[in-house]
Amino acid sequence: MHMAAQHPTAALLLCEVVMEILSWVPAKPLTRLKLVCKSWNSIISHPHFVKLHLHRSPKNSILLFTRTKRLTLGEEEKQGLVLSSVESFIRNPSSSLDAQENRHSLHLEDWVSGSCNGLVCVAHILCHHNNDICDIWFRLLNPLTGFVSENSPCLRVNVHNSFGFGYDESSDSYKVVTVIRDSSGTVTAQVYSFGGSSWKTINSLPAFLFFAGDINGHFIGGTLNWLFLRNPHGAHYDWSDVTLDMLMIVSFDLKSDTHKQILLPTGIDEIPREVPTLEVWGNSLYLLHDYNNTHFIAWQMKEFGDENSWTQLLKISFQHLGVERLFLPKFIFENGNIFMLRGRLPFEKVFYDRRDNSVTRVNILGHNRYFDAFDYVESLVQPC
Structure with a gap:
């Protein structure tokens, strides 16, 4: 018996239903579901589906950038990326760092400069001996899918530089920005859009930024943000000589290639003993610093770009945290609710949860290990 051909409208409706269902499936299983049939592969690979899935993906993962140092002759230095859930890392940091599943090896000359939409920007840095000049190439990785982009054109810089990586929605492009300060104090930005053929020079940044x-x-x-120090003397500085009016947040707009200054919270009335840090979690910018060498303070800019939205999120004593001095956290978990600090012991980490005011101390075994972490979301994004 001959079966009638499916009506085009019905076929389109079925395709939309399948797309809707698949868009809620976690990214990792989707990489396997592409093998089910050609139509599913076509749906999952479509740029519209990739963006829809990214929008709906849970933001509950972190990317760990790890380095194991050589301790004795014959041992091998290793460097790599590890994907972990926030919950797993907090429960057992050592196990998460050592996990072989979802581990991706990197060259020893690599440095992770940022993560955005499931992509990781990696700088490959080769420095020349006897001077301060380095050659740098950038590439993009998707640790989940295995995607690796072509290298950017080589950029020759001095050692006084900083990186940033982000997404420009207006042009649907991923960009890396390198801020360079030369020996004369001149500050420039070099901007590269992945898939392009050259770097763009921006000369409008303020001079003497550190x-x-x-x-x-x-x-x-859509911006990259750094905490800078404006030194009016244009030379090296000593933190003990820094004043509040020398600190500034510089925000670089990836769409317009322009920058603006974001004012610090008005509630900061004295220079911290240690250098403050900026962090981002979700849609909020955070400024973290010590107060009078006795308290840890975290500010949250609830509406990014609105300086009036700076809010003091917490002020907690070192005594409660069980630390003698503040080694500022490198990252924040759970939508700004959990902060990680360094404890009294060299390899001890202190997790502070502001929801219940609890403190958890964890000794991360393996004193030969360095790690950093980035807010991460698993995705299927693979730029052209």
Whole structure:
């Protein structure tokens, strides 16, 4: 018996239903579901579906950038990326760092400069001996799908530079920005759009900027943000001589290639003892610093770009945290609810949960290990 051909409208409706269902499936199983049939592969690979799925993906993963140092002759230095859930990492950091599943090896000359929409920007840095000049190439990785982009054109810079990586929605492009300060104090930005053939030079940045805290720019709302120190003397500085009016947040707009200054919270009335840090979690910018060498303070900019929305999220004593001095957290978990600090012991981590005011101390075994972490979301994104 001959079966009648499916009506085009019905076929289209079925395709939309399948797309809707698949868009809620986690990214990792989707990479296997592409093998089910040609139509599913076509749906999952379509750019519209990739963006829809990214929008609906849960933001509950972190990317761990790990480095194991050589301790004795014959041992091999290793470097790589590890994907982990926030819950797993907090429950057992050592196990998460050592996990072989979802581990991706990197070259020893690689440095992770940021993560955005499931893509990781990696800088491959080769420095020349006897001078301060380095050659840098950038590439994009998707640790979940195995996607690796072509390298950017080589960029020759001095050692006084900082990186940032983000997404420009207006042009649907991923960009890396390198901020460079030369020996004369001149500051320029080099911007590269992945898939392009050259770097673009931006000369409008203020002179005599020094990088305070993390050298990686923090991506939020189509901008990259750094905490800079403006030194009016144009030379090296001593933190003990820094004043509040010398600190500034510089926000670089990836759409317009322009920058603006974001004012610090008005509630900061004295320079912290240690260098403050910027962090991003979700859609909020955070400023973290010590107060009088006795308290840890976190500010949250609830509406990015609105300086009036700076809110003091917490002020907690070192005594309650069980730390003698503040080693500022490198990252924040759970929508700004959990902060990680360094404890009294060299390899001890302190997790503070502001929801119940609890403190958890964890000794991360393996004193030969360095790690950093990035807010991460698993995705199927693979730029052209």
